[in-house]
Amino acid sequence: MLNANPISRRRLISGSAALAAATALPMPAWATGSNLAGARKGFGTLQGEDIGLTIARSHFVAGERSGHAITVNGSIPGPMIRLREGQTVRLHVSNELDEDSSIHWHGLLVPFQFDGVPGVSFPGIRPGETFTYEIPIRQSGTYWWHSHSGLQEQLGHYGPLIVDPADGYESQYEREYVLLLSDFTPLHPHDVMRKLKVSEGYFNYNKLTATSGDMPLSERIRWGGMRMDPRDISDVTGATYTFLVNGHAPQDGLEFLFQPGERVRLRIINGSAMTFFNFRIPGVPLTVIQADGQDVRDVAVDELQIGVAETYDLVVEPGAGAHTIVAEAMDRSGMGLATLTSTAGARGAVPPLREPVTLTMADMGMAGMNMDGAEGGAMSHDAHAAMDHGSGSGAMDHSMRDMSKLPEDAQGAGVDMVSPMPMDRMDFQGLGLDKVPHRVLRYTDLVSKRPNPVRPPERSLQIHLTGNMERYMWSFDGKKFSAVTDDPIRFGFDERVRVKLVNDTMMAHPIHLHGHFFELVNGADATHQPKKHTMIVQPGGTATFDLTANEPGDWAFHCHLLYHMHAGMMQVVTVRPFPEGDA
Numbered sequence: 001m002l003n004a005n006p007i008s009r010r011r012l013i014s015g016s017a018a019l020a021a022a023t024a025l026p027m028p029a030w031a032t033g034s035n036l037a038g039a040r041k042g043f044g045t046l047q048g049e050d051i052g053l054t055i056a057r058s059h060f061v062a063g064e065r066s067g068h069a070i071t072v073n074g075s076i077p078g079p080m081i082r083l084r085e086g087q088t089v090r091l092h093v094s095n096e097l098d099e100d101s102s103i104h105w106h107g108l109l110v111p112f113q114f115d116g117v118p119g120v121s122f123p124g125i126r127p128g129e130t131f132t133y134e135i136p137i138r139q140s141g142t143y144w145w146h147s148h149s150g151l152q153e154q155l156g157h158y159g160p161l162i163v164d165p166a167d168g169y170e171s172q173y174e175r176e177y178v179l180l181l182s183d184f185t186p187l188h189p190h191d192v193m194r195k196l197k198v199s200e201g202y203f204n205y206n207k208l209t210a211t212s213g214d215m216p217l218s219e220r221i222r223w224g225g226m227r228m229d230p231r232d233i234s235d236v237t238g239a240t241y242t243f244l245v246n247g248h249a250p251q252d253g254l255e256f257l258f259q260p261g262e263r264v265r266l267r268i269i270n271g272s273a274m275t276f277f278n279f280r281i282p283g284v285p286l287t288v289i290q291a292d293g294q295d296v297r298d299v300a301v302d303e304l305q306i307g308v309a310e311t312y313d314l315v316v317e318p319g320a321g322a323h324t325i326v327a328e329a330m331d332r333s334g335m336g337l338a339t340l341t342s343t344a345g346a347r348g349a350v351p352p353l354r355e356p357v358t359l360t361m362a363d364m365g366m367a368g369m370n371m372d373g374a375e376g377g378a379m380s381h382d383a384h385a386a387m388d389h390g391s392g393s394g395a396m397d398h399s400m401r402d403m404s405k406l407p408e409d410a411q412g413a414g415v416d417m418v419s420p421m422p423m424d425r426m427d428f429q430g431l432g433l434d435k436v437p438h439r440v441l442r443y444t445d446l447v448s449k450r451p452n453p454v455r456p457p458e459r460s461l462q463i464h465l466t467g468n469m470e471r472y473m474w475s476f477d478g479k480k481f482s483a484v485t486d487d488p489i490r491f492g493f494d495e496r497v498r499v500k501l502v503n504d505t506m507m508a509h510p511i512h513l514h515g516h517f518f519e520l521v522n523g524a525d526a527t528h529q530p531k532k533h534t535m536i537v538q539p540g541g542t543a544t545f546d547l548t549a550n551e552p553g554d555w556a557f558h559c560h561l562l563y564h565m566h567a568g569m570m571q572v573v574t575v576r577p578f579p580e581g582d583a
Helices: 009-022 189-198 217-225 381-387 395-400 562-566
Strands: 050-062 065-072 080-084 088-095 104-106 130-136 141-146 158-164 175-184 242-245 255-257 264-270 277-280 286-291 294-301 303-306 311-316 322-329 335-341 459-468 473-476 489-492 495-503 509-513 518-520 534-537 541-549 553-559 570-576
Touching: 080 088, 141 264, 141 311, 158 175, 158 264, 175 322, 189 562, 242 322, 286 303, 303 311, 489 495, 489 541, 495 534, 534 541, 553 562
Parallel strands: 050 088, 080 158, 175 264, 242 335, 255 335, 459 495, 489 570
Antiparallel strands: 050 065, 088 130, 104 141, 141 158, 175 242, 264 311, 277 303, 277 322, 286 294, 286 311, 322 335, 459 473, 495 541, 509 534, 509 553, 518 541, 553 570
8 A cells, every 4th residue: 555644745745855865875986977978879777676777968879860868877768677566676866967857657556756747746856866766566567767857858868667577477479679769859859849839830841732642722722721731740750850769760770689480579668759650560460468568468460559658568470581670750750760680680671651641630520521521421511511611611710619619717828729529539540550451550459358347437527638739838628737736637536437538639649647557448348448557549539548546646647748748738636535544
């Protein structure tokens, strides 16, 4: 059980500051100061009951790009922390930056005061100080860790975290590799944020022109009339990003060796700041065995989309030879590359980037309709009227900005679009993957391998994902984080709640709840709804999960697109009261 008093957040932060000062440890000589000689690529492994981590400034080179970086123990990504279910670990984190820092243990069930979110669960780690996280390990699976301070995650402050099961039982594979996907830009992240505030399409080099693509001119005129861009897929793109696999750029030639006949487990972590990746190994089927560290029934696919902060465990049985691992950015502006090979130095063919993705009416909450008509039938009169911008009626503008569809207190300058007819999109493969000829993972394919206790929800809650893209403002229910810090989302301890997320924007959002796993309401029977800690909510659509709020404390709840969270798409979830005996 969690050992914590039901105290206010202000008292908690004040008390934790004293704890941080009291846990200072000697710093290893190699870690003093900044590593200006350059960050190492890749990661080592740390294990045991006491683990030391040192945060410092560095310089990083990725292909032809280089810039500022933050390393942990001198590398990008930082070290892989390998633990075992049932142990207790003490993680001593020293901050050698000239600003506060932190580490959040993404996906781990932890006492809330060790969750690592400054201003929510602890005060942060001040320059020159060390903070000790003491965590009983209650689970197994593939997870990761990252900074929750400012925009440090973009600079390289992240790493993998693997927890082996207590019984050590692993029979599905003979070899294992961890692949952490990420994105690097030579621009300072605050400069990236400034450019997005000036123009949210600053990094979008895939915009339609009068002669490009296959969209008729009449449709482009209608999109223009709506003041919306059908190629607005990713806010930050390959125009400035180099996409990395374990810190390596595509030209580094990263390879993973295997012996023919082996089953290989791939632990895939999306540790990027802003990039959804479409992951595939052309010619090699992928069997999904875990999602967000939780066992699921085996699902065979050829490709999957992995949102920011999600993890998937796959088993592959590659034939002899070299196979190219492709992590293509969702907007097709670049890719991360590595090779899975039975012969050192051998390389497979690298596929070209696929055609850029173009949004449809379904992505605007128009219930799967396109500009010409509804799938399987004629478009309704109301839908035609709502879309009739070519006639100059302005009806679409009115429909997409009808604030009456939102709660009254969610209306304001931070909302410039409301989905008129949002539909459940759990069965959607992901932007750009709905028309490929091979098998693609859907959330509806995920079924928990172990049965869950069955409890019907006691109440329902609906939350709108909102934004004003022109002003680069992001929020829940029209209110950004700075406006709601004293008004958290409240759950009673052990309350069972069905939460429906409504995406009123044209962008996909990976939504993460700290401290808990929730169950996707995805069509699986109630005893086998899959558990996740992060879920993609598709543009113009809805997604629903069931939550048992059984982890008392204060927890962050946010979009895991770093610049969306920084711009306001974050809230605090508070679970009270603390159970008796936890004082």
